[in-house]
Amino acid sequence: MPDHRAARLRVGDLLVATPALLDPNFEHTVVLVLDLDDNGALGVVLNRPSTVLVSDVLPGWDDVVRTPDVLFQGGPVSTDSALAVGASMTYGVDPNVEPVGFRRLYDDVGIVDLDTPTEIVAPALTGMRVFAGYAGWGGTSSSGRRSPRGPGTSCRPWPRTCSAPTRPVCGCGCCAGSRASWPGCPPNPPTRP
Incomplete structure (x- = not known):
């Protein structure tokens, strides 16, 4: 019998912990999925500033980086390493060209190479967050289906074409608590129509 709770994930999805999730690493978290393949998935916790x-x-x-200019606790894996997620202002200009030091993940969101000199990559960015560590899990198939490891839900940023780092508004409204973690968030974000 198929597991109807299995969620189809894609890069850019937000995984939102439900109150029933008691793992202290993910209790009350919103995780942005950054990578997904047959071996598992990788993401960062958005709403845990240090x-x-x-x-x-x-x-x-x-x-x-945008205010607050602190490291965010990205997850329990490799907490002694830094991973930067940013938004590029070049999205839509030329889809075949990415700024030096930036690897696009979806829309205008991508990974920023922290070994690239800031004077080279910074002019192409509209915002950035730096995460200490990341969240990772296995059990993902090539279809993007996963077996839930605990109570949670996934949702797509709304609208998908908006830059998640600059306007993280989820269509289901479940990620309202994460707004402070993204650069450039409006104080009164738009509501779902």
């Missing part, structure tokens, strides 16, 4: 300033660990990048 007290560590980006300037304390990555000098020069503090002018690129």
